[in-house]
Amino acid sequence: MSEQETEGRKKTGHVLSIIQNLYRQQSLSMLFILIIMWFVLAFLSPYFFTINNIFEITLQSAVIALIAAGESFVIFSGGIDLSVGSVFAFAAIVGGLALQSTGSIFLTIVAAILAGLFAGFCNGLAIIKLKIPPFVATLGMMGIARGLALILCNGVPIYGLPAGYTWIGQGRVAGIVPVPTLIVIFFFTIMFFVLRNTRFGRFTYAIGSNTEATRLSGINISSVILGIYMISGAFASIAAVIESARLGTMQPAAGNGYELLAIGSVFIGGASIFGGEGNIFASLIGALLVTTIRNGLNILGVSAFYQYVVNGLIIIFAVAADQIRRSK
Amino acid sequence: MPDLLYMEKINKSFFGVKVLNDVSFRLQKGEVHVILGENGAGKSTLIKILSGAYTLDTGKIFIEGKEINMGSYGPEVAAQLGVSTIYQNFHLVPHLTVAENISLSNFPGKRGFISWKTVGQKAKTVLDDIHFSLDPNLPVKKLSVSQKQMLEIAIALSKNARIIIMDEPTAAISKREVETLFQLIEEIKKKGVGIIYISHKLEEIRIIGDTITVLRDGRDVGTLSVQNVDLNEVVNLMIGKEVKSTPRTLRTIGEEPFFQCDTLSISGSFHNISFTVHKGEILGLTGLVGSGKTELARAIFGIDRFLSGEISLNHQSVHIVNPKKAVQYGIGYLPEDRDVSGLCLNMPVKDNITLVFLAKLKSLIFSTMKERKQANQYIGNLKIKVTDMSQQVKYLSGGNKQKVIFAKWLAAHCQFLVLDEPTIGIDVGAREEIYNLIYDFVKTGHNAVLFISSDIPEILTISDRILVMSRGQIVSELDPHLTTKQEVMTRCLNLK
Numbered sequence: 001m002s003e004q005e006t007e008g009r010k011k012t013g014h015v016l017s018i019i020q021n022l023y024r025q026q027s028l029s030m031l032f033i034l035i036i037m038w039f040v041l042a043f044l045s046p047y048f049f050t051i052n053n054i055f056e057i058t059l060q061s062a063v064i065a066l067i068a069a070g071e072s073f074v075i076f077s078g079g080i081d082l083s084v085g086s087v088f089a090f091a092a093i094v095g096g097l098a099l100q101s102t103g104s105i106f107l108t109i110v111a112a113i114l115a116g117l118f119a120g121f122c123n124g125l126a127i128i129k130l131k132i133p134p135f136v137a138t139l140g141m142m143g144i145a146r147g148l149a150l151i152l153c154n155g156v157p158i159y160g161l162p163a164g165y166t167w168i169g170q171g172r173v174a175g176i177v178p179v180p181t182l183i184v185i186f187f188f189t190i191m192f193f194v195l196r197n198t199r200f201g202r203f204t205y206a207i208g209s210n211t212e213a214t215r216l217s218g219i220n221i222s223s224v225i226l227g228i229y230m231i232s233g234a235f236a237s238i239a240a241v242i243e244s245a246r247l248g249t250m251q252p253a254a255g256n257g258y259e260l261l262a263i264g265s266v267f268i269g270g271a272s273i274f275g276g277e278g279n280i281f282a283s284l285i286g287a288l289l290v291t292t293i294r295n296g297l298n299i300l301g302v303s304a305f306y307q308y309v310v311n312g313l314i315i316i317f318a319v320a321a322d323q324i325r326r327s328k
Numbered sequence: 329m330p331d332l333l334y335m336e337k338i339n340k341s342f343f344g345v346k347v348l349n350d351v352s353f354r355l356q357k358g359e360v361h362v363i364l365g366e367n368g369a370g371k372s373t374l375i376k377i378l379s380g381a382y383t384l385d386t387g388k389i390f391i392e393g394k395e396i397n398m399g400s401y402g403p404e405v406a407a408q409l410g411v412s413t414i415y416q417n418f419h420l421v422p423h424l425t426v427a428e429n430i431s432l433s434n435f436p437g438k439r440g441f442i443s444w445k446t447v448g449q450k451a452k453t454v455l456d457d458i459h460f461s462l463d464p465n466l467p468v469k470k471l472s473v474s475q476k477q478m479l480e481i482a483i484a485l486s487k488n489a490r491i492i493i494m495d496e497p498t499a500a501i502s503k504r505e506v507e508t509l510f511q512l513i514e515e516i517k518k519k520g521v522g523i524i525y526i527s528h529k530l531e532e533i534r535i536i537g538d539t540i541t542v543l544r545d546g547r548d549v550g551t552l553s554v555q556n557v558d559l560n561e562v563v564n565l566m567i568g569k570e571v572k573s574t575p576r577t578l579r580t581i582g583e584e585p586f587f588q589c590d591t592l593s594i595s596g597s598f599h600n601i602s603f604t605v606h607k608g609e610i611l612g613l614t615g616l617v618g619s620g621k622t623e624l625a626r627a628i629f630g631i632d633r634f635l636s637g638e639i640s641l642n643h644q645s646v647h648i649v650n651p652k653k654a655v656q657y658g659i660g661y662l663p664e665d666r667d668v669s670g671l672c673l674n675m676p677v678k679d680n681i682t683l684v685f686l687a688k689l690k691s692l693i694f695s696t697m698k699e700r701k702q703a704n705q706y707i708g709n710l711k712i713k714v715t716d717m718s719q720q721v722k723y724l725s726g727g728n729k730q731k732v733i734f735a736k737w738l739a740a741h742c743q744f745l746v747l748d749e750p751t752i753g754i755d756v757g758a759r760e761e762i763y764n765l766i767y768d769f770v771k772t773g774h775n776a777v778l779f780i781s782s783d784i785p786e787i788l789t790i791s792d793r794i795l796v797m798s799r800g801q802i803v804s805e806l807d808p809h810l811t812t813k814q815e816v817m818t819r820c821l822n823l824k
Contacts, residue, residue: 197693199686206683209672216631216669217736218655218687276674 030268030282034289041296048299055178059246061291062180063239065284067258068265069191070235072283073228075266076195078208078275079134081229083123083141084236084262088255090145091115091237096158096250105165112237119145120233124226138229142259149252158250169246180242184284187238191280204228208275260311265290267318290314330393332357332522333378333491338387340373343726345755347373348384349546355491357520360513362533362554365543366566366817367617367782371526374543375493378524379413380406391490410490414480414497422469427451429468430483454486458515474505478512485516492516493524498532499618510536528616530559530821544568559823560814567784567813579771581792582607585643586776587744589628592637597623598800601637605744608773610766612791612808613780616820620800621780622664625748628778629661630654641744655684660737662730664749664780670733673722677714678703680721680732684740706735710765727758734765745769748780763790784816798822 042049067084074081095112099105119141126137171179195201203224206214215221236255244250267273268289269282293314297307333355340348348370355361365371376382378389380403389396391409420429427447436446451464460478468476477497484492498506513523513536527533533540537554542565550565586607593599598620605611615621627634630648639646641657648654654661663669672680681703686694703717710731714724721732730750737745747766751759769775781787787794787808794806796819804819 197696199689199692199694202679202683202686205675205679206672209675210669212669213672214683216629216651216661216663217684218652219683220652272674274674276672 030270030289031285034285034292037289037292037296041292041299044296045299048296051176053295055176055181057288057291057295058181058184059178060295061287062178062184063243063246064258064261064265064291065184065287066187066235066239066242067262068283068287069187069280070232071259071262072191072266072269072271072278072280073195073204074134074232075263075271075273076208076275076278077204077225077228078211079127079225079228080263081120081123081138081232082135082259082263083119083138083145084232085255085258085260086142086145086149087116087119087233087236088240088243088258089149089252090119090152091233092240092244092250092254093149093152093158093252095237095241095244097152099161099165100158103162105162108165109241112241113234116233116235116237116240117230118233119236120230121226123233124229127229128222128225146252153250153252155252157252159248161245161248161250166245166248169242169244170248180246183238183242187235188280188284195280200224200227205276205278208272208277210276257308257311260315261290262287264311264315264318267315267322270322272322273319286318331355331390332359332392334390334393335374335378336388336390338374338377338389339385340370340377340382341385347546348377351387351543351546351548353541353548354551355522355524357522358517359538360517360523360525360536362525362527362537362540363543364528364533364540364562364566366784369543369566370546371543372495373546375413375495375524375526378406378491379403379411379493407487410488411493412484412487412489412491413493413495414477414484415495419480420468420476423467425465425467426455426462426471426479427464429479430454430464430486433487450486454482458482458485458512460512472501472505474501474509477501478509481512481516485519485521489521491522491524493526495526496528496618497525498527498529506532528821530562530823534559542566563814563817563821563823567817579608579767579792580773581609582773586641587778588640590638590640592624592627592634592639594623594627594632594634597627597632598797601802603795603802605776605778607776608770609792610770610777610779610790612787612794613778613797614782614784614787614794614816614820615797616782619797619820621782621797622748624797625661625746625778625780628654628746629659631661652687655687655740655742658741658743660684660740660742660745662733662737662745662747662750664752666726666729666733671721671729674720676718677707677712677721677724677732678717681706681735681739684736684742688740702739703735706739710735710738711761725758727754727761730754730758730762731765734762738769743775744778745775746778746780749782750779751781751783751786759786766790784813784820787816788813796820 047053067088071081071084091112094115095108098111099108123138123141126132127134168179173179173182195204203214203219206219207221207224211221240255243254265286266278266283268286269279271278271283290311293310294307297310331354335351335353338348338351351370351374353374363371363374373382377384380401383401384398389398396409421432424432430451431447435442436450437443448464455462455464460482462475462479471479481492497509501509517523525537534554539551539553540557540562541551542549542562544566584607585604587605590602592601601624603611613621623632626632628639630650630653633649639648646657648657667673678700682699685702700717707714707717712728712731712735721729724732751762754762766777766779770777779790791808794808794811794816795802796804796806796816798820799822803822806816
């Protein structure tokens with residue numbers, strides 16, 4: 001056998017194993033379900049498959065997708081961040097106060113993101129210094145951040161946002177592509193490379209897979225964990241900027257239940273609850289699926305109350321699917 | 329009269345490796361029967377089969393002449409039949425009192441309400457029964473190790489235990505407490521209870537034991553009466569015939585001290601440990617379970633902080649405060665429990681191999697192409713059997729997993745490897761490969777290895793020099809060319 005032939009064989013073998021790998025990945029089956037769902041909805045409602053509604057879905061999913069991007073880091077590292085919904089509101093209000101006092105759109109965004117980073121920093125600190133499990137630390141932050149949001153604005157929503165700010169949420173590039181959709185594509189691409197090509201990204205997975213082995217490989221796990229929760233906080237605040245810009249108001253009660261949707265998105269994407277595995281684009285597919293279900297239920301006229309039930313069921317089934325896959 | 333316990337031709341394999349091979353064992357009423365053997369001889373497997381924790385492959389168990397149905401055998405059945413194991417990690421609930429622990433499995437009372445009076449009475453009878461004076465109202469967490477042990481024995485007896493298994497009961501208790509424990513054992517012998525006693529301390533076996541059964545490589549090689557026993561004969565039985573060690577390629581070992589420990593101590597683990605490793609040298613370190621060798625390895629790698637002492641590398645004093653520092657100084661560590669603290673099991677082989685390399689990397693971003701190339705190189709060099717480099721490590725065999733850890737440290741160019749039981753649970757063929765990796769590593773004369781193992785033939789084959797640890801101290805230094813298996817074992821057991 002010539003060397004070229006062996007090389008060729010290796011290549012086909014490699015391609016085969018890639019296909020097998022893809023087949024095994026939950027994200028792909030979810031993408032498949034997503035497409036089927038789009039067809040069914042299009043059949044049920046003529047309104048669904050309009051170009052407008054397609055962009056509407058990407059627009060609506062932008063907020064959840066961005067929170068899920070941050071949550072992905074946390075879940076890949078074997079943790080969980082329950083505080084993202086509250087940090088979302090906290091960041092929006094801090095941004096709104098900055099807007100009221102400075103009038104600068106740039107400073108508004110900076111203040112919001114700093115608020116998110118700070119909340120994430122506190123989460124990380126509680127986990128590494130006080131040795132509190134992530135579930136409990138972020139549960140505490142969930143209450144604290146929501147409370148702070150209400151305190152800072154006295155419970156009164158902030159209105160009167162300038163047009164430059166609302167463009168972030170309502171604007172369309174070339175009159176058709178929503179700005180939030182572009183923001184999502186931008187950040188997911190960057191975060192994909194952060195997870196793939198940076199030491200920080202690799203250590204995120206390693207901590208999720210085996211914290212002790214990672215520590216014994218000479219990695220300062222504390223700083224990585226701190227970074228992970230700060231990223232989660234930052235993405236919650238980026239999402240907050242987009243939603244407040246889209247709705248033209250900053251609400252202290254905003255983001256309620258978003259942690260459920262974001263965590264659900266990541267699990268639907270096939271991330272393991274034990275960490276160490278996962279793909280950020282899979283989380284994006286998860287977010288699209290969650291939003292599509294919501295959008296579909298809206299179009300079909302299902303009450304918003306039922307949507308909570310559906311969201312809860314989604315998480316349970318996504319994780320159950322993962323467990324079944326793992327036990328095989 | 330039938331034997332209290334008769335285990336007939338017990339066989340057990342783990343992953344195709346025979347751990348017990350036709351082992352038979354008899355226990356009489358009122359007898360303390362000691363099981364002796366090197367680490368890995370099959371002692372704990374045998375008692376775990378008896379206590380129902382493991383199922384046997386073939387063999388029969390008779391209790392008082394009645395054959396036990398092994399199909400439904402398990403820990404609950406064992407307990408019902410009166411087989412009780414006194415573990416070192418206790419079955420007691422620390423926050424409850426002595427009396428509550430005694431009644432824990434079966435609280436006396438009516439309609440779900442506990443009768444506290446009966447609880448107190450029951451505790452008194454149980455404790456008095458073995459002449460054990462202890463305040464029943466004391467919370468268990470306030471008891472000493474030996475008090476807890478004796479309380480467990482008392483509870484076992486109150487549940488009509490007929491066979492009591494004690495695994496190294498004197499490992500963590502003081503001399504005076506040992507005496508009290510032995511009095512208790514004498515006491516329960518009179519009740520016709522049979523005791524299976526596992527210990528490495530030959531001197532105490534003389535005091536407490538009646539019969540000794542020696543296991544070696546999963547076979548029972550002899551049963552003798554403790555009366556007039558010659559301890560040297562016992563050691564001979566434990567280690568078997570002297571096997572000729574395979575000839576080693578001669579290497580030149582540098583004169584230069586490379587790694588030095590000076591009077592390292594951690595209270596409760598080891599004290600005053602001093603030794604030097606030279607460039608190109610494989611220093612063997614052996615000792616029994618609990619001798620402190622694993623603790624020493626962990627301290628060297630910065631996992632546990634030592635209280636006093638100093639480590640130097642190339643004549644320079646270094647402060648290894650955490651594993652990160654150790655890695656920066658070029659030290660690598662293979663933990664004895666490789667799945668628990670050595671590998672990221674659900675990550676690809678590639679990611680495991682490059683993990684330490686990335687940890688030492690200065691730049692933020694790395695090239696995945698270079699990474700793949702590097703991983704591929706080590707998979708090839710170390711002949712790691714994988715379907716492809718993205719295969720998750722958890723699907724590999726023990727030997728291949730160990731090679732992945734090796735590759736991880738080699739890829740990071742570490743110079744001093746601390747190997748804690750690197751061949752544990754690895755089959756013979758893969759062992760040879762691991763040994764060759766170690767030789768290749770030191771061959772260049774720039775690196776050195778601290779090889780920790782309780783497998784004495786292995787230590788004799790691999791090491792250039794052997795240190796023996798016992799009870800937290802280095803008790804002797806031996807030349808593997810001049811010493812024998814028996815001498816090493818004698819030193820491990822701290823016999824004269």
